[in-house]
Amino acid sequence: MPQTTAPEVWRLTAAETAAEIRAGRLSCAEATDAALARMEAVNPGLNAVVESLAEEARARARALDAAQAEGAPTGPLHGVPVTIKVNVDQTGHATTNGVAAYRDVIAPDDAPVVTNLLRAGAVPIGRTNTPEFSFRADTDNPLYGRTQNPWGAHISPGGSSGGAGAAVMAGIGALAHGNDIGGSLRFPAAANGAVTVKPGLGRVPAFNPSQKAERGMLAQAMSVQGLLARTATDLALAMPALIAADPRDPFHVPLPYAGDRLEPPLRVAFTKDCFGFPLHPEVSAALDAAAHALSAAGYEVEEVAPPAMPEAARVGYRALMGETKALLGEEFARHGSPAFQALFEEYFRQYPPYEGAELLDAMARRSAFAREWSRFQDRYPLALTPFLSRPFFAPDRDLEGEEGMIEALGSALWSFAMNFMGLPAGNVPARLADLPQGPQPIGVQIVGRRWREDLVVEAMTAIEAQIGPMAPHLWARMD
Template identity: 45%
Template structure:
């Protein structure tokens, strides 16, 4: 057996398992061995499912031998995040108080992984209440970035990104409300997909109430992986219907062909405060796309700053009503400080002002959709800065405000509801750097295709052995 199957992509593993070149048991054991080797220094996976993974792998191998119809991830090791329900395990969301909230049924994303034949090898860490771009909590401890313990692994899917970057699973499940897939992917040098809201079904059966309106509009489930092809394969698996989510939409994964040459708008410094390495990454991605025949122009999409500001106005004002009381009651000290800084960043609005924000949102979406008729692909920075220092959001108010400013290109996208793929472009010093590729609603196929062009020209950054 190849004892480094943990290095293989999900696409390659699924093919080799289906053709009996390798077994799922071998692939899963290689992943578990890798977890045992590197997870103690990273703490990306906070619950390793050894026995369950072995049993599921054996069942997957039996299905192959029986000639059964196989799913797109049949026998492939994956991870899930501790903020979604998985039957028999605690949905902790990184909160001490929730350590005994044991799920009695699977959430749609877990159920779809199982239907696709994936083998869940572990549960990944998240900050308390999944509310930081840093991954640490009093229940599970801190997760580290395999590139450097001095850098954040991102958040809230920091455990997912760290795990996949270090080779602990071929695909990691994450979720993204304000960048929680895209920022960890950026920080750890992997690829991440934020799909269109309504594309991948979501629901936690253990929840005592339904999600507030901004979460319904902006929060999504999605994959992180080491290759764009694996993101595409994971999307196929995760986007299957589940009637428990009233927002799921039956939209084909492949849309109509775009008229060529395909227009690409690149915005290397949309806010004027971007690090030079960040702007250079966007220009590099644009050059690679131009070399591939895309019609690339340096132009910023309309009303970008308004879109980013809209995220804070809508989300933070809703959090004042819903999430803030829970964090103040059950959160750890870091999550409470982070919350206070977020709330101070956005003005307090009354009901009429919040409704006016929704009206403003529609106008900005319209402007973007008209812009996308000419430029179906938009390349933006993920963040204005290289990956933040570990716990940078615990520093003084001036530092934290600058941190929040840096995330404006990240936040504009969920405010408007477009899909985005983060893809690495290289490194800057000891940190990875990359870009986000944005397309029209339900055009994940367009994002993925353009990201694949960028990926083909960039260096292969992961899997990576943990560094100090």
């Protein structure tokens, strides 16, 4: 491979960056400088990164180069520039969660996901934006302002990891940390054309050393840490490091990333069912393209209706709203902006929170839904489903009353259900739609058997091999 020139370095994937550095054709310092230069060039128009870590990043890159020169072993992400979402702890930095009142909550230590990225050799270059309390499918807040989608102002960047999705697709770092309690990795992936896998319950250790109290049981069961990338190959490279154990998470699942090899062909349950929401022709075409790609790669794709849907999604979302209202309602009222409080009032109107015995019953029903899927996935280890029924919505769509709320969130039943049941679920772009308002990627969802993120990523890699990544199309537009 020829020497990589500086202007091209930010375009490299995480796998390419790590390979170039291991081969001695690129230094960690050069990779970091290229990512920081890209951030300086495009972030003013995006507001994806809300805190630059340039000084720390350059110092870390120099230290990694020195260690490599002395023969020290290198991790799988040695020298790879990454971003960290502002709702997890990073030593010495504010864990604001997009809330002005938390701007002085300084992390005393790194969260496990940050620790694992550092151990793998990654170089954090910036911290990315999130909506208030990380509780919207869009990314805007009074503390940092709005994040723009690099595809244009006609598309929301998604949320709550909207800063992460916009950053990685714009070339600000090869990987972006994010998290997901109802879709907060997959919404930004779908919006920006990134690739992600929402890990299953317990796969990536989680804890914020700055926290004052433990999270609610449903938050513990539904929220997971993960990554957004430009290629599925990069997820395959990074996920084994991300799932490394940490004693601060007592419920971490200590399984290897790759499970037992399943006899081919792997069966894929394929559905276009959107449960009464009209399926947009572009989403239908993306699903067909993904199904064709999987079939061409040797998967056995069969149209079949997965179980427990949409009940699992609706019960799960109303249960999460019930726990959120009980445990965070006062905090939202005290520190949330008027717009945020109005949004949650609309949430509660559209999806009445379960309370008392109803909430306990809903939490108990989670096992029944998960059991149905466990039986189903004994035959179909993977499922190809819609993510949203239509192309991604415009900024602030969720603030536009009942109609906007239903389009932005109410239709995301395939998203919520996977969090409630704790199943791994990925999002991969399968089509670039040419719409009147402008071009935008269309993502599809791949659901995997419990604790088999590797199967999800392999399937997304097969789709990507046929359809190609979205980043080159985006960069041609940005240039």
